[in-house]
Amino acid sequence: MTAISATEARANFQELINRAEYKGERIVIERHGKPVVAIIGLDDLKLLEAVEDAIDSEVLRRAIAENDGFTTLDAITEKRKNE
Missing domain, CATH: 1.10.287 (Helix Hairpins)
Incomplete structure (x- = not known):
C-alpha cells in the first residue's frame, strides 16, 4: 500500500486513479502525516x-x-x- 500527501494526490489525481484502476494499487492519502482517506479500485x-x-x-x-x-x-x- 502506498501513502502520499494530500498535496501530491491533488497534483497527480489522474495518475492515482489509473494506478488503482489498472494496477489494483491501494493508495492512502495523508493530511499532516496522518492517513485520512484511501483510493481503491472498484x-x-x-x-x-x-x-x-x-x-x-x-x-x-x-x-x-x-x-x-x-x-x-x-x-x-x-x-x-x-x-
Missing part, C-alpha cells in the same frame, strides 16, 4: 461491501434467532458494537 470496493453485507446479514440472523420479543434496529446496532 473491485476492492465491491469486495469490501460484500464482506460488510455478509457481516450485517449474520448479525441480523443472530438477532432474530435470539429475539424473544420486539427489538429495534438501534438495539441491534448497539449490541453489535459491544461484540
